[in-house]
Amino acid sequence: MELELSVDRSSPVPLYFQLSQQLEAAIEHGALTPGSLLGNEIELAARLGLSRPTVRQAIQSLVDKGLLVRRRGVGTQVVHSQVKRPLELSSLYDDLESAGQRPATKVIVNTVVPASAEVAAALGVAEDSDVHRIERLRLAHGEPMAYLCNFLPPALIDLDTAQLEATGLYRLMRAAGITLHSARQTIGARGATVAEAERLAEEEGAPLLTMQRVTFDDTGRAVEYGTHTYRPSRYSFEFQLLVRP
Amino acid sequence: MELELSVDRSSPVPLYFQLSQQLEAAIEHGALTPGSLLGNEIELAARLGLSRPTVRQAIQSLVDKGLLVRRRGVGTQVVHSQVKRPLELSSLYDDLESAGQRPATKVIVNTVVPASAEVAAALGVAEDSDVHRIERLRLAHGEPMAYLCNFLPPALIDLDTAQLEATGLYRLMRAAGITLHSARQTIGARGATVAEAERLAEEEGAPLLTMQRVTFDDTGRAVEYGTHTYRPSRYSFEFQLLVRP
DNA sequence: TCAATGTAAATGTCCGGACAATCGAACTAC
């Protein structure tokens, strides 16, 4: 079961990255079976004409992804699958699209308003200063699935209603050159108010899943504050966690 | 603003780890202010009498934690705070305890039952084979907060009722030498059934927050399957996410 | 038979160096 590995030194893609991609692909389609040893690093480096640090860097990136486990004195093993995709800062739009649901978005509100105390605190701007306010209804298969209310600091990005209906907010922000770094989320539940019930085609008091999120870019600026409500019959949060060693 | 850094070569603690801990501490109590440059790696290595790879390893671990950001051609900056603790595979017990809530646990059921189809699929064992079943009521300030129903494969750990009431399940598993690796979680919401309402002192149909989780050790074995229900007025999921670059 | 010891194998840590790629700012040319 000799694994076919090779690197292209003329490629601009880093060698360790080439190797980690090939290993990940081999794990993905079963060429490397769960539980099997990867072979020692020194011999692997020699076989590929690479140095050991480079091979280690490739392996380490897969360990960080949870695909491999290192055991000193034993070797590096392929994790017994189950790991699919660790939790990432995901957009509902992308999630639905990759699930093949062909999401639709209806922009209800797209305007500029003075920041309330709550919004000002979340975004770190002065109270009553101007912020963007967006309200969107997200549908899948023609059925309402979530109501998304977002606030953005001014002068960050141009928010075109047509673009908002064609794609997700995160994709627009990334396209505008904003480097998303981290987010603080709170997931809870509560009964629907009359207004919420009407927007989501539920009964008053029906259980709703709620999520609040503040997203920061890599300079630490808050770039988005969102309050979302989901119909629990149509959506739940699913994710994989890795234990940090 | 010369930062005081030093390493102890006689210590068994790895040098890169000593350095990363000192840097983290400096960030924590403000000796390194957000947005400030860390100083270039080469000079830092020279000042500490370390090699550049060692310094890079220390910095990288903090980048992975979201505390630092590297910019090629610019330098390494301290992230403008906001990052407190990224999401980890946490136990409700530990969460409550670190929040100073002095959690209490009442074990309702602690027995061995044949695995249902659902439990067997989650744990990867044969249907009708023996599995542990635990049901616990978790209270804070004397008020019910969550109802926890867990299943564990047999012969994995001895489940003493007294221990279960004194600490959390994860802590017991770690103490038993089980290396937790990853978990697959689903968070949703639904209306309380009559039985759930009674257990949690809520009304029938009241919104409940639900979480299902399968936890795996580093060999890929499923070591726990849990179905939890939370009172949304008493508990919500709060966590910080990092964008994987 | 069982426990202690020794040995080989593998990853963990660390070094010192080299060159490439990128960013920002100063500088130059128009």
Next chain:
DNA sequence: GTAGTTCGATTGTCCGGACATTTACATTGA
């Protein structure tokens, strides 16, 4: 004045080697 260019600074990638630490397994001893 503005746009393009050069240049210094800094991180990114990669090398080859050295020794330490841990683990599993075989060997030895009681």
